[in-house]
Amino acid sequence: MNWNDATDALGIDEMDQTHREFTALVTLLSEANDAEFVALFGKLLDHSRQHFSNEGRLMRISRFPALGEHEGEHHRVYADLVQMNRAVQRGRLMLARAYVRTGLTEWFALHLSTMDASLAAHLKRTGESRATLTGMALPVLT
Ligand SMILES: [Fe+2]
Numbered sequence: 001m002n003w004n005d006a007t008d009a010l011g012i013d014e015m016d017q018t019h020r021e022f023t024a025l026v027t028l029l030s031e032a033n034d035a036e037f038v039a040l041f042g043k044l045l046d047h048s049r050q051h052f053s054n055e056g057r058l059m060r061i062s063r064f065p066a067l068g069e070h071e072g073e074h075h076r077v078y079a080d081l082v083q084m085n086r087a088v089q090r091g092r093l094m095l096a097r098a099y100v101r102t103g104l105t106e107w108f109a110l111h112l113s114t115m116d117a118s119l120a121a122h123l124k125r126t127g128e129s130r131a132t133l134t135g136m137a138l139p140v141l142t
């Protein structure tokens with residue numbers, strides 16, 4: 001999986017940075033030997049938890065209308081990752097390797113271009129991204 005700033009960046013820095021890291025992790029996983037794969041899959045799980053909870057925070061502070069649908073997708077994928085990580089940590093890698101190569105990669109491409117793109121557009125429209133960049137809990141109302 002390759003990251004291309006020109007086509008993949010959504011214009012919200014913290015989302016783009018997370019997505020860059022996610023893409024790099026998935027690429028490392030697809031090239032990893034078994035021992036590396038086990039460690040990296042654990043990292044992917046942690047990274048995804050932060051990724052999804054951070055987007056959840058952005059959705060809440062900006063009152064994103066499609067919050068339920070978007071978080072539903074996050075929860076579904078996170079539950080798959082948790083289940084697969086259990087097998088991976090017991091040395092059963094086959095299913096997770098296939099998932100990283102196809103299902104997860106395809107899911108991310110679609111999720112990025114639909115739900116994440118729509119969240120980023122909403123943040124730009126409402127100006128809430130400024131609040132996240134300055135670390136404020138709530139945006140300044142003007
Ligand atoms: Fe995302």
Ligand SMILES: [Fe+2]
Pocket residue numbers: 055070074111115116
């Ligand atoms: Fe998302």
